[in-house]
Amino acid sequence: MLDAFLGWLGVVFVFTGVFFLFLGALGIFRLPDVFNRLQAGTKATTLGVVSTSIGVGLIAKGWILFAVALAIFLLMTNPISSHAIARASYRVGVKKYPQTDPDECEKREWKFPEGGEEK
Amino acid sequence: MRNDTPALVKRITALSLITILLIGFFLAFKEMPKGSAVNVNQRVSRLYVMKNVETATKMMENGKFFAKGIKPLRTDVPYTPITFGKSKNLEDGAANVVTSIVVDYRGFDTLGEVTVLFLAATGVAMLLFGKEKKRKNKTEPSLIMYVGTRISFAIIFLFGIYIFVHGHLTPGGGFPGGAVIASGILGLFLGKNGYKPNHLGLKVFESLSGMAFVIIGLTGLFSVHSFLANFLPTGVIGDLYSAGFIGLIYIAIGMKVGAELSAVVNSMIVDVEEEWS
Amino acid sequence: MIIYVATLIVIVVIMLALIAVFSKKLLSAIIASGFVSLGVSGLFFFLQAPDVAITEAAIGAGLSTAIFIIALKKVKKGESKDEE
Numbered sequence: 263m264l265d266a267f268l269g270w271l272g273v274v275f276v277f278t279g280v281f282f283l284f285l286g287a288l289g290i291f292r293l294p295d296v297f298n299r300l301q302a303g304t305k306a307t308t309l310g311v312v313s314t315s316i317g318v319g320l321i322a323k324g325w326i327l328f329a330v331a332l333a334i335f336l337l338m339t340n341p342i343s344s345h346a347i348a349r350a351s352y353r354v355g356v357k358k359y360p361q362t363d364p365d366e367c368e369k370r371e372w373k374f375p376e377g378g379e380e381k
Numbered sequence: 382m383r384n385d386t387p388a389l390v391k392r393i394t395a396l397s398l399i400t401i402l403l404i405g406f407f408l409a410f411k412e413m414p415k416g417s418a419v420n421v422n423q424r425v426s427r428l429y430v431m432k433n434v435e436t437a438t439k440m441m442e443n444g445k446f447f448a449k450g451i452k453p454l455r456t457d458v459p460y461t462p463i464t465f466g467k468s469k470n471l472e473d474g475a476a477n478v479v480t481s482i483v484v485d486y487r488g489f490d491t492l493g494e495v496t497v498l499f500l501a502a503t504g505v506a507m508l509l510f511g512k513e514k515k516r517k518n519k520t521e522p523s524l525i526m527y528v529g530t531r532i533s534f535a536i537i538f539l540f541g542i543y544i545f546v547h548g549h550l551t552p553g554g555g556f557p558g559g560a561v562i563a564s565g566i567l568g569l570f571l572g573k574n575g576y577k578p579n580h581l582g583l584k585v586f587e588s589l590s591g592m593a594f595v596i597i598g599l600t601g602l603f604s605v606h607s608f609l610a611n612f613l614p615t616g617v618i619g620d621l622y623s624a625g626f627i628g629l630i631y632i633a634i635g636m637k638v639g640a641e642l643s644a645v646v647n648s649m650i651v652d653v654e655e656e657w658s
Numbered sequence: 659m660i661i662y663v664a665t666l667i668v669i670v671v672i673m674l675a676l677i678a679v680f681s682k683k684l685l686s687a688i689i690a691s692g693f694v695s696l697g698v699s700g701l702f703f704f705l706q707a708p709d710v711a712i713t714e715a716a717i718g719a720g721l722s723t724a725i726f727i728i729a730l731k732k733v734k735k736g737e738s739k740d741e742e
Contacts, residue, residue, distance in 0.1 A: 342529035479709045552708035560716040649728045
């Protein structure tokens with residue numbers, strides 16, 4: 263009973279993940295500029311891959327630990343890389359979609375505090 | 382291909398190359414065993430280790446134990462399947478047969494390979510490493526990159542160590558483990574401007590690891606019979622403490638390759654004052 | 659089934675390799691060659707060589723791409739200027 267329930271729950275997770283991955287792929291084609299595409303290509307795929315891996319872990323028992331570890335690692339690294347790409351493309355001066363408004367990133371620029379960093 | 386080649390010739394060349402490669406790959410994959418999906422436990426370990434005794438026995442009865450076209454060397458001795466977690470005192474206790482060939486049977490070649498990598502890293506360091514140049518307007522990485530790379534470095538480092546410590550059990554080994562560690566160090570470089578690992582320390586560490594490799598080999602020479610001979614008990618196949626000295630050598634190789642590639646990354650990424658132009 | 663997946667990967671890999679050879683931008687060429695390494699490591703796994711696949715993915719797709727990009731940044735001549 264419980265096994266069958268977990269299996270169907272895993273199937274639901276996998277289909278949710280596949281749906282979000284599809285949305286991410288669609289967004290990369292449909293959205294206008296780099297930043298919007300990054301939004302689709304990283305946020306949607308983060309949720310998609312995490313959900314898919316957890317679903318696979320629920321379906322195939324014994325792999326749940328690997329799946330959770332994979333999900334945690336993806337949750338940690340995927341936003342960082344997308345942030346790095348977005349920041350780099352902003353600094354290089356990629357053209358924005360004209361309706362992007364307002365530009366908050368213009369005002370604030372983070373710096374290491376003086377002496378606040380060891381060594 | 383030269384630049385003044387006409388575009389039509391280029392396209393025809395590319396098209397014929399694609400056709401030839403496709404035909405070649407189709408032929409290569411046609412010889413693959415039939416099946417719906419890659420089942421690692423059965424496919425890979427038919428060549429490595431029989432994990433499942435019943436499957437192995439059935440396959441031996443059906444004559445499928447050996448791949449198509451391969452005859453057993455001796456027919457008078459029955460071929461008993463090696464059982465994962467049970468078989469003891471094998472000739473070479475590694476569950477991963479590639480590892481036992483790379484480190485044990487052809488260990489001397491691996492020593493040469495590591496030496497080639499050492500020479501390459503030394504050459505890169507000699508050409509590129511020097512006095513650091515101060516660059517004025519370089520973009521500072523953001524706080525998210527700084528914290529995130531530092532956290533993920535721990536996990537990546539642990540994964541690299543896992544790869545080369547488990548080299549005799551799972552696919553992997555010293556070289557990919559070292560490359561993974563160097564990738565983590567590269568992440569640290571991306572996280573903060575002016576991150577400086579101890580270059581001399583890396584070199585010393587790498588030399589010590591290489592010396593450990595040679596010392597293990599010499600121990601085999603003096604205690605058993607030949608250079609890089611296994612002098613430790615092989616244990617039960619599939620255990621972490623098994624396969625004799627393969628684990629030790631892979632730890633040495635992993636640390637050496639990791640330190641070497643980190644030194645290469647360090648030499649590449651640090652801006653130096655140009656001494657010649 | 660798996661032969662179709664492998665054939666798809668082979669076609670993608672060949673296209674990426676052509677991009678890497680004929681591309682005018684060196685950065686695109688480097689990224690394409692990194693993806694070639696990734697696809698080739700998948701093919702190695704299909705051909706039952708997981709050791710080679712792991713090594714290819716770690717060194718070919720990960721580290722050497724990064725080192726190429728660093729070298730490109732040091733050379734500071736991003737694109738080949740000659741026509742055709």
